[in-house]
Amino acid sequence: MRKFKFLLTLVVLVMSIAALGAVPAAAQEKCTKETPCQIDIWIIFSDHRYDWAVDAGNRFMEKHPEFKINFVQQKSYDESIKNYVLAKEQNQVPTIVQTYEIGTQFSLDSGYFKFADDIIAGRKDVLGEPVNFEDILPVIRNYYTVDGKWASVPWNTSTAITYSNMDILNKVGITEPPKTWGETMADCALLQPLVDSKEIDGCATWEIDDWYFEQWMAQQNELFANNDNGRSGRATEIRVDSEGALNIMKFYQDMYAKKYFVYTGLGKNGSGQVFSSGKAAITINSSAGARGIMAAAAEQKMNIVTSPLIYNEAKGYTGNILGGATMWVSDGLDKEVEDGAMAFLLFFSNTENAASWHTASGYVAIRQSSLDLLTNLKPGNDILWNITDKKREDIPGTNWFESNPAFATATNQLNASKDTPATRGALLGTFVETRPIINAATEDLMLNGGDPAAYMAKVKVQLDQMLQEYNDLHS
Template identity: 30%
Template sequence: MVKGNWKLVLPAAAMLVLPLSACASNPDNGGKNANQATNVSTSNAANTTANSANTTNSTSTNTAATTEPAKEPVKVVWWHSMSGELGTAADKLVADFNASHPDIQVEGVFQGTYDESLNKLKASMDSKSGPSLIQVYEIGSRFMIDSGAVTPVQQFIDADNYDVSSLEPNIRSYYTFDGKQYSMPFNTSNPILYYNKDLFTKAGIDKAPTTYQEVADDAKKLTGGNVTGGSFAIYGWFMEQLLANQGKDLVNNGNGRDSSATESLVNQDAAVNTLNWWKGMVDNKSILNLGRKTDDTKKAFLAGQIGMTLDSTASLRGIVDGAAGKFEVGTAFLPKPDASSEGGVVVGGASLWIMNNKSDEEQKAAWEFIKYLAEPAVQAQWHINTGYFPITTKAYDEQIVKDNLAKYPQFQTAVDQLHASKPSTASQGAVMGVFPEARQTVEGAIEEVFTGKKDTKAALDDAAKQITEKIDVYNKTVKK
């Protein structure tokens, strides 16, 4: 394993993330050393034997001297960004692993949002105070590779002859670069359309929309009284997904996968047409503009104030449970400009990266934890407790997953959409070192269009120019 080859020029990389804010630590301290009592007993017995040997001039002294203390478990520090119910589910994974692996002690430490966690990792890069293993959101992948701070999981996969055939190919492919898998998927989602079936029936709509025009038509029919047709959060992820769903790359050079991206394509015709469609519904008031937070659109949807919205599949359980007793939730694929559009959705969420400034023993222990998390039974539990996709197809054979799909049939939409996504550089997902900033730049452009500050083409042209400039600065910081 390669260790300590951390080559990224760190100061310029700071533009990848948002400023830090205060966050709490939530370490899991499960898995105490069960051998301590045994060690004490063995030590006392050895002392008794040694004393006896001194008195009788016996050779048993040599036998006593061979007794060695039990080996301490290898400690793995895992930084993650799972809070609330997700954090509780993550803590249980750690506790269960520690209970079944006495030779390894994993300590899960909550480090705030993905941005905050990555900031903390950068701050630790000149020392060994950082984690053994870190959860990083998908758009941080390019930075992690360029940092030179990780050991690709492909090394462990090859060394173990680990079978990856059951891993979801559309999920695994996101984290594969130049034929090498760098990290292991952990929590994975994609966006779907949520709609209020009761409001649809009341408006005389008998099926979910699949195209841009159908969404616009249905939004008008749903709007009236205290109800508006829908609301989509101003979230850069949605624009990225709507382009991928048309088979369109977000950046050049094969979406940054053939070689490092050098140019943003966010001002291409497909993006202009998509934003014009969205703005048209905002302008005719069939779609509400509730800002950037998906929490706000979710609240409006659960209150019955809007007929449809876009949100992550990870929100499905909470949305269905929140609507229980009020209305029936329907789910549908992300809409396309027309039925003939080819493309697919890109996986969201995060993956697990092994840091290379730790000992071989510690890295191997982290790999053991990663393998445990990928087991079908473990993925099944993670899925039903969080709503994230299982990363292995074998999890769907677990009875608890079958029972969960029976209780939440809406989740089948998410599974079908993932499997229906046509493999391409578009659906594989874009990679660039300044992805977080690029996403915020696009969100700012959308706001400028909705408020009339700029027309669609001018706003996206400006956004593309800004992102391209940021990519150029970033690329110059990376030592090839």
């Protein structure tokens, strides 16, 4: 409850600030090459992905020298939101902030930001940078549009996928990665002799993460929240006691009881080490980790393959939700700075940059034109991000995905998803506080057993109460 009380404090602060009205950034008569207007952008990356962003910023400034792009690193998405609230109080907000998908409802309620569609105002381009949102993949468009309008501009989009060590699976005659929960259990049974001989620690390992819970809910076409996942009306209930939710808890219990699952502790992030050291055959992770995971596997000469996230065959497959973040533009900016910010975001997410960002990270190439580019490469494409040298270079060959099949899995999975309220993902103001509670419940039920139905009914009461308190502040 301590964390939720902090959120309530933030919300009260937000409402107090909003009551004062938006205060524009310091006005500047004209943005010129001699006196460029600065565009401050908060992002959470500090590794090679930050280097890629800085390079993109430099490329933009070559085209638009009247603006200065300044990236500021934030420790985490949660920290970024907290820092933004404080910056708002001091009238020192960044021009653009990267906010994760579960912060969407909070971003809408705060009144901090101006809708991307309102900034664009029907224009075909902004400062010469084409808009072309129609090119963005449907599953991304469905998540980040609100009442048919773009609230923010997509950048880093991911989904959860399965990674399998085929060297281990091949030892017991398994030639394909598992597709379902049932196949995973069957594969684990075959691998148990390797566990008994201590050749591996266990069959499967991944972090207990509510994001996977949300993915499995969508796969079963189960709503995470009522009112069409908060999209036909404000969410007032979180459906952690539904049939689909209970199926997930039982799956964890079965995997752990049969000693198929290597658990490294809540929030410990130890499963990655278990998998990367060859001590487990199957893991689940974000597609955003594909470049790092596959690069490490290549160095260790491990045969790692990616495949769609395993699903509950008893319910069938409907689709997956996305993860990642979008870029929100602060409200109350000088018009010239506002246009510069939007022009940058349109450049940042254009066909070539979306394709290059995909190679640098493993995040989904958010545009259909980017996918077309990556499958029809020509010499001089200058798309591949060289992590060591911090620069772009040509992708050899004509098809990126033929030589890097692990990178195609996430896109194929999202494109295969049916469009339903469940797969559009939930909008609710207490998402940040909800996830740790579900994680703790999953851990407790898995380790200590018990009736998932009775347990999750109590969890639902707690989550719904939190949500009601949040909603009361925005009624």
